[in-house]
Amino acid sequence: MALRIVQWGTGAVGREVLATVLDPRSGLELMGVRVYSDAKDGVDAGTLIGRDPVGVVATTDVAAVLDLDADCVVYTPRLTDVDEVCAILRSGTNVVTTAFLFHPARIAAADRDRLLAACEEGGTTVHGCGLNPGNLSGALPLALTGMSRTIEKLTLQERADWSVYDSTAITFDNMRFGAPVDEISVTANDFLAFNSSIFVEQVWLLADALHAGIDEVTADVEAVAAEHDHEIFDHVLRAGTTAGQRWNWVGRRDGEPLVEIETLWTVGNEYPKHWPKPRHGWTLTVEGDPSMQSHFLSLASFRRDASMLEHVNSANVATAMQVLNAVPAVCAAAPGFATIADLPPVRSLIGFGNA
Numbered sequence: 001m002a003l004r005i006v007q008w009g010t011g012a013v014g015r016e017v018l019a020t021v022l023d024p025r026s027g028l029e030l031m032g033v034r035v036y037s038d039a040k041d042g043v044d045a046g047t048l049i050g051r052d053p054v055g056v057v058a059t060t061d062v063a064a065v066l067d068l069d070a071d072c073v074v075y076t077p078r079l080t081d082v083d084e085v086c087a088i089l090r091s092g093t094n095v096v097t098t099a100f101l102f103h104p105a106r107i108a109a110a111d112r113d114r115l116l117a118a119c120e121e122g123g124t125t126v127h128g129c130g131l132n133p134g135n136l137s138g139a140l141p142l143a144l145t146g147m148s149r150t151i152e153k154l155t156l157q158e159r160a161d162w163s164v165y166d167s168t169a170i171t172f173d174n175m176r177f178g179a180p181v182d183e184i185s186v187t188a189n190d191f192l193a194f195n196s197s198i199f200v201e202q203v204w205l206l207a208d209a210l211h212a213g214i215d216e217v218t219a220d221v222e223a224v225a226a227e228h229d230h231e232i233f234d235h236v237l238r239a240g241t242t243a244g245q246r247w248n249w250v251g252r253r254d255g256e257p258l259v260e261i262e263t264l265w266t267v268g269n270e271y272p273k274h275w276p277k278p279r280h281g282w283t284l285t286v287e288g289d290p291s292m293q294s295h296f297l298s299l300a301s302f303r304r305d306a307s308m309l310e311h312v313n314s315a316n317v318a319t320a321m322q323v324l325n326a327v328p329a330v331c332a333a334a335p336g337f338a339t340i341a342d343l344p345p346v347r348s349l350i351g352f353g354n355a
């Protein structure tokens with residue numbers, strides 16, 4: 001029987017989920033769509049992704065969505081709400097999310113306990129994953145270490161220039177690119193603090209899964225100023241303001257760094273000379289016996305011409321599919337938290353689509 005899905009939030013990631021759930025080969029059935037904006041309230045799910053109507057209408061009414069008795073909510077809002085997720089779990093519906101809860105065992109105890117109680121009450125499971133945090137900082141490193149005898153250090157570096165990312169609300173308002181460099185810190189605003197916390201969680205996930213025995217995870221950011229002005233969509237990023245952010249989340253045991261996630265993010269394409277220079281994309285390095293390195297890139301295609309927009313959106317597709325493909329395993333899992341380290345390998349539900 002088809003698993004019954006509710007899509008919660010229809011941004012860049014949520015729309016990719018919708019398109020796949022509506023594909024008959026997915027083996028999933030769309031029950032409902034929770035939206036936030038009044039403009040989308042009452043709009044058909046097909047219309048929301050530029051297709052013909054499918055007979056499922058989006059709503060801002062949370063109670064009505066919880067009444068649908070779906071098997072799983074795909075929770076991809078911009079801002080997360082633990083109370084809301086608890087309500088979904090208590091109602092008997094599982095949750096997969098790209099937004100948070102990547103390793104709930106390591107989040108604040110009060111939230112963790114509430115979530116666990118909701119899972120127990122509803123007999124449900126919650127799973128957080130995506131691209132990074134997600135597959136590249138969870139499934140891929142764990143899969144590679146299947147070839148390891150011992151590990152000394154595990155490092156994931158993400159190098160990305162965000163100039164072509166059209167969501168300037170995220171790059172400028174939330175991430176604070178274009179702000180004075182001395183205004184960038186781990187706790188500069190709620191978004192940066194939250195964003196940092198999910199990578200901290202991810203370092204704990206790898207450390208816990210690989211017996212690193214770390215005693216702390218630290219978070220640091222270095223902001224670098226632009227040398228020139230840059231026009232970025234509707235914004236001008238001024239010379240002297242933040243054009244680079246290097247973030248390091250490091251898990252240490254007795255002061256020794258064992259697990260590290262580093263992001264090397266720029267807007268305006270000026271690359272600071274003193275930063276490390278991995279290739280664009282994601283570079284995963286496992287130092288140990290043996291030492292291994294893997295480089296990951298997602299594009300719309302390696303063999304046909306695609307627009308920059310399509311290439312950029314490929315990361316949204318990857319993020320969305322990582323959790324949607326996990327739905328059958330999450331629905332079958334024991335109630336509680338299921339991390340990427342707990343679930344069986346997650347594979348494409350549609351794959352070649354020929355079955």
Ligand SMILES: NC(=O)c1ccc[n+]([C@@H]2O[C@H](COP(=O)([O-])OP(=O)(O)OC[C@H]3O[C@@H](n4cnc5c(N)ncnc54)[C@H](OP(=O)(O)O)[C@@H]3O)[C@@H](O)[C@H]2O)c1
Binds near residue numbers: 131
């Ligand atoms: N783990 C990863 O690798 C990864 C990668 C990319 C994104 N993400 C996360 O996945 C989530 C979805 O990303 P996205 O790019 O799709 O985000 P987005 O386009 O910025 O926003 C998603 C949706 O959030 C909804 N929203 C509006 N106001 C809101 C409010 N006050 N509270 C909560 N939600 C509100 C809107 O829903 P409606 O339009 O339906 O009204 C919007 O479309 C985000 O949390 C993002 O951080 C994770």
